[in-house]
Amino acid sequence: MGAKNPFEGLEVRSRRGGPVKEPLSRDHIVAEALRLLEKEGLEGMSLRKVAAALETGPASLYAYVEDLEGLKALVLDRALAAVDLSGARWRDWRERLKAVLLSYLMVLYKGRGLAQLALTTSAVGPHTMRIVETLLGLLEEGGLDRATAAWSVDLLLLYVTAIAAEQSRGHDPSHPGGPIARAIAGASAEEYPHVHASRDDLLAGDGAERFSWAIHVLLSGMLQCPAPMGRASGRLKPSR
Amino acid sequence: MGAKNPFEGLEVRSRRGGPVKEPLSRDHIVAEALRLLEKEGLEGMSLRKVAAALETGPASLYAYVEDLEGLKALVLDRALAAVDLSGARWRDWRERLKAVLLSYLMVLYKGRGLAQLALTTSAVGPHTMRIVETLLGLLEEGGLDRATAAWSVDLLLLYVTAIAAEQSRGHDPSHPGGPIARAIAGASAEEYPHVHASRDDLLAGDGAERFSWAIHVLLSGMLQCPAPMGRASGRLKPSR
Numbered sequence: 001m002g003a004k005n006p007f008e009g010l011e012v013r014s015r016r017g018g019p020v021k022e023p024l025s026r027d028h029i030v031a032e033a034l035r036l037l038e039k040e041g042l043e044g045m046s047l048r049k050v051a052a053a054l055e056t057g058p059a060s061l062y063a064y065v066e067d068l069e070g071l072k073a074l075v076l077d078r079a080l081a082a083v084d085l086s087g088a089r090w091r092d093w094r095e096r097l098k099a100v101l102l103s104y105l106m107v108l109y110k111g112r113g114l115a116q117l118a119l120t121t122s123a124v125g126p127h128t129m130r131i132v133e134t135l136l137g138l139l140e141e142g143g144l145d146r147a148t149a150a151w152s153v154d155l156l157l158l159y160v161t162a163i164a165a166e167q168s169r170g171h172d173p174s175h176p177g178g179p180i181a182r183a184i185a186g187a188s189a190e191e192y193p194h195v196h197a198s199r200d201d202l203l204a205g206d207g208a209e210r211f212s213w214a215i216h217v218l219l220s221g222m223l224q225c226p227a228p229m230g231r232a233s234g235r236l237k238p239s240r
Numbered sequence: 241m242g243a244k245n246p247f248e249g250l251e252v253r254s255r256r257g258g259p260v261k262e263p264l265s266r267d268h269i270v271a272e273a274l275r276l277l278e279k280e281g282l283e284g285m286s287l288r289k290v291a292a293a294l295e296t297g298p299a300s301l302y303a304y305v306e307d308l309e310g311l312k313a314l315v316l317d318r319a320l321a322a323v324d325l326s327g328a329r330w331r332d333w334r335e336r337l338k339a340v341l342l343s344y345l346m347v348l349y350k351g352r353g354l355a356q357l358a359l360t361t362s363a364v365g366p367h368t369m370r371i372v373e374t375l376l377g378l379l380e381e382g383g384l385d386r387a388t389a390a391w392s393v394d395l396l397l398l399y400v401t402a403i404a405a406e407q408s409r410g411h412d413p414s415h416p417g418g419p420i421a422r423a424i425a426g427a428s429a430e431e432y433p434h435v436h437a438s439r440d441d442l443l444a445g446d447g448a449e450r451f452s453w454a455i456h457v458l459l460s461g462m463l464q465c466p467a468p469m470g471r472a473s474g475r476l477k478p479s480r
Contacts, residue, residue: 124423155450183369195369201386202394209468210395213467219461
């Protein structure tokens with residue numbers, strides 16, 4: 001929080017002669033920024049545009065948010081409040097974990113620009129922490145040592161965020177008439193023998209099938225490969 | 241390629257009275273677009289800006305590139321020409337594969353905006369094909385059936401692209417004084433017991449250690465989890 005007067009912008013509003021607005025608050029700013037992000041994408045969420053939408057000047061925002069990076073972190077965390085962590089209907093820890101990751105994916109899909117934001121913003125705040133806490137618990141329930149579980153959370157969230165970022169721009173690699181399908185179908189057996197031989201497999205499966213398989217791959221790999229420092233720390237013995 | 245006259249823009253240049261420029265070509269356009277991308281990021285690479293840098297009008301470009309998406313695909317493929325596929329000094333297929341992925345990561349790191357481009361652009365073109373061909377060959381050498389190798393290439397490239405996209409924005413989760421480190425260190429044992437217990441592990445390891453471990457996890461998982469259609473197709477029996 002800066003030292004500026006949070007009501008600096010009010011005069012601007014009163015000069016416009018419009019109806020009396022609610023006073024600025026961090027909550028209002030974050031809500032408006034999220035609305036702009038979902039409507040216009042990451043480029044639409046500048047401090048200038050948020051201020052304009054709230055009918056105030058950018059300077060007024062600095063009393064509530066440190067800078068654009070700070071605002072992005074608040075917006076991301078607010079959006080992640082929608083992630084469903086219960087996974088209650090599954091008994092198996094893998095299925096519960098997959099349900100949480102799927103909910104995270106769906107939340108990122110929903111808002112245009114949200115996946116881009118998640119990929120490039122430091123994820124902090126209570127809702128992010130809640131997700132990390134849940135995933136750590138599930139992975140330890142599955143038998144991972146504490147260190148491997150810690151690195152695994154990072155890898156799982158990065159994978160799912162990347163899927164969302166890739167797809168949210170309308171990028172669909174397996175689209176039958178799309179450029180990737182055309183390029184693969186056109187690869188010659190002489191120049192690209194493996195691509196040619198695998199052309200059907202390269203384009204097979206929909207997003208849901210590939211997602212499910214990838215999570216399966218990641219969990220199997222994690223169960224087999226303890227993180228380097230995990231070999232020493234163990235599951236029940238804290239690393240400090 | 242459109243039907244427009246590629247020299248449409250020349251008059252603009254002659255009116256400026258500058259030195260005689262080389263005539264436009266797809267090669268020039270792609271080289272200039274890549275230069276702009278690396279200098280200004282993805283936002284800097286609009287058709288308008290590329291045209292301005294070449295001292296012509298955007299309309300002139302349409303004789304050489306179909307649209308911005310087409311230009312992006314050409315730029316990405318040109319950048320990927322720098323990926324080193326030899327991995328010659330390693331005998332083990334895993335090490336050769338890791339060397340290729342590391343070279344791919346380094347290429348994406350180098351150019352600002354390149355990782356973002358790779359995440360959101362349909363990767364086609366000869367240099368992309370060359371990378372897919374090499375990875376497929378290495379994975380089949382490692383014993384993966386053809387279908388699993390095909391899906392694995394996608395997963396490996398997505399993971400590495402995401403790492404590059406995350407880091408190229410200056411996002412370093414494990415930075416000691418960074419917001420993530422502060423948030424994790426500040427997580428209370430009551431509210432977030434797993435985060436609190438794992439706080440050291442969550443921040444342990446540098447990028448290279450985590451990358452190496454993640455590739456190990458992915459390969460181990462892939463070797464254990466055949467893709468759904470892979471179970472039927474097998475390695476030596478083509479899927480058609």
